[in-house]
Amino acid sequence: MPKQTAKEGAVGSPMHRVDARLKVTGAARYAAEHSVAGVKHGVLVTSTVARGRIKELDTAAAEKVPGVLAIITYRNSPKVPGYSDAKASNNPRVEGQEIKIFYDDQIHFYNQPVALAIAETLEQARYAASLVRVAYEQQPHQTDLAANLQQGTEPKKEKDYARGQAYAYRSAPVHIEQQYGTPIQVHNPLEMHAAIALWEGDKLTVYNKTQAPKLAQKDLMRMFQLPEENVLVHSPFVGGAFGGSSRIWPQETAAILGAKHVGHPVKLMLRREQEFNLVGYRPRSMQKMGLGATPDGALVGVTHEAFGNTSQYEQFAERIVHPTKSAYHTLNMNTVYKVVPLDVSTPCWTRGPGESSGSFALESAMDELAYALRMDPVALRLRNYAETDPENDKPWASKHLRECYERGAASFGWSKRNPTPRSTRQGDWLVGQGMSSGIYKSERQEATAKARLMADGTLLIQSATADTGPGTGTIMAQIAADASGVAPENIRFELGDSALPPAPIQAGSHTATSVGSVVHDVCVALREQLQDLARGQAGSAFSNTPPTDLVALNGELQLAQDSSKRVSYQDILKQQNLPMLEVTRQSKGGPELKEHSGKSFCANFVEVHVHALTGEVRVRRVVSVVDAGRVLNHTTARSQVLGAVVWGIGQALMEQAVIDHRYGNFINHDLAEYHVPVNADMPEIDVQFIDKPDPIISPTGAKGLGEIGLVGFAAAVANAVYHATGTRVRELPITPDKLV
Amino acid sequence: MADENPGTPPENADHDGNRRDFLKKSSLLTAVALTPGPVLHAASAEWDEKVAAAFEKVPLKLEVNGVKHKLSVEPRTTLLDLLREQLHLTGTKKGCDYGQCGACTVHVDGERVNSCLRLAVMEDGKKITTIEGLANGDKLHPMQEAFVKHDGFQCGYCTPGQIMSAVACIREGHAGSEGEIKEYMSGNICRCGAYSNIVAAIQDVKNGGQKV
Numbered sequence: 019m020p021k022q023t024a025k026e027g028a029v030g031s032p033m034h035r036v037d038a039r040l041k042v043t044g045a046a047r048y049a050a051e052h053s054v055a056g057v058k059h060g061v062l063v064t065s066t067v068a069r070g071r072i073k074e075l076d077t078a079a080a081e082k083v084p085g086v087l088a089i090i091t092y093r094n095s096p097k098v099p100g101y102s103d104a105k106a107s108n109n110p111r112v113e114g115q116e117i118k119i120f121y122d123d124q125i126h127f128y129n130q131p132v133a134l135a136i137a138e139t140l141e142q143a144r145y146a147a148s149l150v151r152v153a154y155e156q157q158p159h160q161t162d163l164a165a166n167l168q169q170g171t172e173p174k175k176e177k178d179y180a181r182g183q184a185y186a187y188r189s190a191p192v193h194i195e196q197q198y199g200t201p202i203q204v205h206n207p208l209e210m211h212a213a214i215a216l217w218e219g220d221k222l223t224v225y226n227k228t229q230a231p232k233l234a235q236k237d238l239m240r241m242f243q244l245p246e247e248n249v250l251v252h253s254p255f256v257g258g259a260f261g262g263s264s265r266i267w268p269q270e271t272a273a274i275l276g277a278k279h280v281g282h283p284v285k286l287m288l289r290r291e292q293e294f295n296l297v298g299y300r301p302r303s304m305q306k307m308g309l310g311a312t313p314d315g316a317l318v319g320v321t322h323e324a325f326g327n328t329s330q331y332e333q334f335a336e337r338i339v340h341p342t343k344s345a346y347h348t349l350n351m352n353t354v355y356k357v358v359p360l361d362v363s364t365p366c367w368t369r370g371p372g373e374s375s376g377s378f379a380l381e382s383a384m385d386e387l388a389y390a391l392r393m394d395p396v397a398l399r400l401r402n403y404a405e406t407d408p409e410n411d412k413p414w415a416s417k418h419l420r421e422c423y424e425r426g427a428a429s430f431g432w433s434k435r436n437p438t439p440r441s442t443r444q445g446d447w448l449v450g451q452g453m454s455s456g457i458y459k460s461e462r463q464e465a466t467a468k469a470r471l472m473a474d475g476t477l478l479i480q481s482a483t484a485d486t487g488p489g490t491g492t493i494m495a496q497i498a499a500d501a502s503g504v505a506p507e508n509i510r511f512e513l514g515d516s517a518l519p520p521a522p523i524q525a526g527s528h529t530a531t532s533v534g535s536v537v538h539d540v541c542v543a544l545r546e547q548l549q550d551l552a553r554g555q556a557g558s559a560f561s562n563t564p565p566t567d568l569v570a571l572n573g574e575l576q577l578a579q580d581s582s583k584r585v586s587y588q589d590i591l592k593q594q595n596l597p598m599l600e601v602t603r604q605s606k607g608g609p610e611l612k613e614h615s616g617k618s619f620c621a622n623f624v625e626v627h628v629h630a631l632t633g634e635v636r637v638r639r640v641v642s643v644v645d646a647g648r649v650l651n652h653t654t655a656r657s658q659v660l661g662a663v664v665w666g667i668g669q670a671l672m673e674q675a676v677i678d679h680r681y682g683n684f685i686n687h688d689l690a691e692y693h694v695p696v697n698a699d700m701p702e703i704d705v706q707f708i709d710k711p712d713p714i715i716s717p718t719g720a721k722g723l724g725e726i727g728l729v730g731f732a733a734a735v736a737n738a739v740y741h742a743t744g745t746r747v748r749e750l751p752i753t754p755d756k757l758v
Numbered sequence: 759m760a761d762e763n764p765g766t767p768p769e770n771a772d773h774d775g776n777r778r779d780f781l782k783k784s785s786l787l788t789a790v791a792l793t794p795g796p797v798l799h800a801a802s803a804e805w806d807e808k809v810a811a812a813f814e815k816v817p818l819k820l821e822v823n824g825v826k827h828k829l830s831v832e833p834r835t836t837l838l839d840l841l842r843e844q845l846h847l848t849g850t851k852k853g854c855d856y857g858q859c860g861a862c863t864v865h866v867d868g869e870r871v872n873s874c875l876r877l878a879v880m881e882d883g884k885k886i887t888t889i890e891g892l893a894n895g896d897k898l899h900p901m902q903e904a905f906v907k908h909d910g911f912q913c914g915y916c917t918p919g920q921i922m923s924a925v926a927c928i929r930e931g932h933a934g935s936e937g938e939i940k941e942y943m944s945g946n947i948c949r950c951g952a953y954s955n956i957v958a959a960i961q962d963v964k965n966g967g968q969k970v
Contacts, residue, residue, distance in 0.1 A: 034906050041914030042902040044849015044889035051848035141834050208853045208861055208949050209915040257915025258949045290854040487912030487950045653909045664951025689858040696944040697953045
């Protein structure tokens with residue numbers, strides 16, 4: 019292989035985003051912004067009861083509104099062929115039967131779509147929607163997790179786990195047992211979910227926001243019983259997703275049915291209040307942690323029990339107890355996880371997913387144990403440092419968590435901390451410092467990419483991944499540049515379209531590893547073909563040159579010892595009379611992935627100020643040190659961790675979707691009442707990376723980065739609040755009422 | 759839409775909106791008093807809705823990004839929906855429709871406003887600047903350049919609103935310190951969490967002394 023010097027490479031450089039110009043000029047087109055000729059506007063009407071049936075439905079007034087083409091309800095909707103087939107209605111990623119839109123008179127949750135008004139203009143559709151009259155026959159509903167724990171069952175996809183003796187913590191010399199809770203958290207991406215659906219005969223095109231063009235296409239093929247070539251999903255820009263664009267949701271189905279009914283393309287954007295439960299949310303959790311240790315801090319038993327809510331029609335399970343299984347060395351461990359069906363819509367993965375809820379309990383409990391042991395929280399974690407993955411005794415693919423602790427503690431000034439709670443005060447503000455640790459899976463899935471070298475020397479790479487904001491197109495161009503020898507500015511990476519070579523969902527922190535690996539592989543293959551062509555060309559200066567003596571740089575092959583001997587990629591194609599050179603590769607990694615445990619790690623250090631009288635909590639300072647393998651782009655990587663910190667502050671202090679159980683509806687369903695962090699909430703944030711390549715997970719050395727910064731973060735805030743005030747808050751969010 | 763500016767993409771001609779209920783049920787006597795007689799008559803007699811609708815369009819003159827538009831719009835159309843759906847300026851984003859997120863921020867006669875909270879007819883004769891009108895041809899506005907340089911966004915959806923707000927923040931004299939910038943940029947939510955980079959971008963432009 020030609021020599022590539024890592025320090026000169028594009029990977030690792032803080033290159034600006036390839037789509038930056040489109041985003042800062044307003045030229046990037048999101049789901050509702052694609053220009054589709056003849057598009058009509060749809061507005062959803064949703065149910066105002068949580069359980070029951072539609073008793074009366076009056077669409078007459080709405081239908082008379084000028085410009086209205088149709089009011090679609092279960093009475094006149096086109097059929098979704100898959101709905102009559104139980105297997106086709108089972109989304110393989112969640113057990114059960116997915117919600118059927120405009121199918122019958124049954125209501126399964128508050129805000130369920132019951133009608134779609136379609137009109138020439140948005141204003142007409144909105145007005146018509148307001149005139150649809152629906153009366154319900156209400157049935158008793160259950161929306162409170164705490165009141166229904168006895169209904170909990172072990173989910174099919176997450177089995178209970180034990181090693182050694184269960185509940186061993188109870189007999190340990192020092193032990194703690196506490197209950198923790200996390201509320202429903204809503205993704206609330208800034209772009210409200212939208213879809214434009216277009217039928218051309220039996221060919222369906224959907225413009226939407228998805229983290230997974232190929233999965234969205236598969237969902238639609240399954241639902242509408244169409245072959246792959248008849249379904250196109252187009253989603254080049256995604257205005258935030260955070261897990262909330264991981265499947266086909268009611269707005270896509272409604273737009274598709276609407277378009278079928280009226281014979282025109284239909285565009286539909288959810289309202290902000292519909293974002294709260296039509297497109298998933300982080301389920302409520304109720305958890306119990308038991309930790310037992312010897313007086314010197316060695317864990318002898320860990321037990322984690324968790325409950326989460328799901329819907330009545332699907333079983334959503336998450337990895338809430340996974341961090342507990344792998345974070346610390348202990349011989350005795352058991353985890354129990356149950357999901358409770360309620361009369362609500364199905365939850366879905368939400369940034370940092372189950373791991374962030376579970377880590378709040380684990381990392382809070384570790385802090386409580388440290389106080390019970392009169393031990394430093396960092397020292398307790400180091401005392402129980404896992405040298406192999408305790409869950410399965412596999413060696414780590416790579417682990418630099420010890421260095422995360424050391425660097426974080428040094429940068430933060432942890433050694434100066436007086437461990438006594440409520441010991442530091444600045445005027446009216448109580449000052450506290452807390453820390454936590456995070457662990458999140460790092461893996462790789464099968465992905466395919468196509469590389470096409472054009473006659474002008476530019477390189478096009480295609481793969482049906484998404485870019486919800488991490489900068490996928492940018493890092494892929496960087497990886498492609500180093501592997502192919504084409505300069506990054508001459509590379510274009512196409513994503514966000516189901517017609518491109520298959521790629522997995524952008525979720526679970528595996529895009530850089532899965533898609534990054536195949537982009538690397540396809541570009542290496544392309545470069546090798548170019549070398550072979552150059553060396554095989556009659557009269558070539560390289561005919562006797564071994565490949566190891568060739569350097570690929572700036573779109574040329576050069577002799578390593580004499581860079582004046584060179585040939586451009588354009589010339590190689592020209593000499594071979596090739597209009598272009600195209601290579602496709604599929605990649606999923608080798609058996610070494612199964613033999614190792616792949617994880618990313620982080621250590622979070624947080625300082626809070628708590629107002630002694632009002633209980634207001636301000637996060638003042640954050641140091642986040644992340645071991646996510648090799649950093650592919652320091653600018654975008656740092657931004658991702660900044661985002662995780664912002665989410666962590668929201669999760670710890672603000673975010674909570676409140677259900678009024680009398681009616682089963684969210685009562686704070688907008689951005690004024692559901693608080694997310696704003697600019698004024700931002701502390702000083704120091705993001706650091708270990709930046710050591712992982713030798714196992716992917717050829718680029720990257721591990722997962724999107725989630726890890728959030729895992730455990732809320733506990734660091736809660737631990738700092740305890741240190742500041744002496745009050746331990748075990749139910750998020752930490753609002754002032756819990757401190758005064 | 760009746761837009762007399764030939765540079766604007768063609769739109770459906772029979773833009774037949776309707777506010778019958780408003781006319782029939784409104785208790786706003788002033789509105790009734792100001793409504794042309796034929797419309798009221800049409801409404802009360804339940805004439806063809808489309809006839810009534812034709813009377814309910816309001817003429818509107820707007821200058822958007824330096825282009826003069828003579829429009830005829832329904833009174834219920836928001837400035838945001840006019841920009842996005844009729845003028846096809848989709849750079850201005852819809853994030854909530856309730857004035858809570860700032861994604862739809864534009865400049866009206868130089869002042870930043872949430873365009874989702876303005877009815878288009880309120881802006882007669884005003885000059886609107888959207889994100890599409892900020893750059894000078896191919897040359898980005900200094901704030902756009904600073905957002906690129908400091909990675910002031912991730913998904914990019916709140917970005918146009920953030921940039922419009924950021925420009926106004928400096929022009930208003932509210933970029934004197936980091937704390938002041940944070941306070942005066944808190945009407946623009948960024949769910950990806952690019953806040954500190956946004957502050958860095960604004961400080962860079964402010965300290966660079968370029969004209970905004």
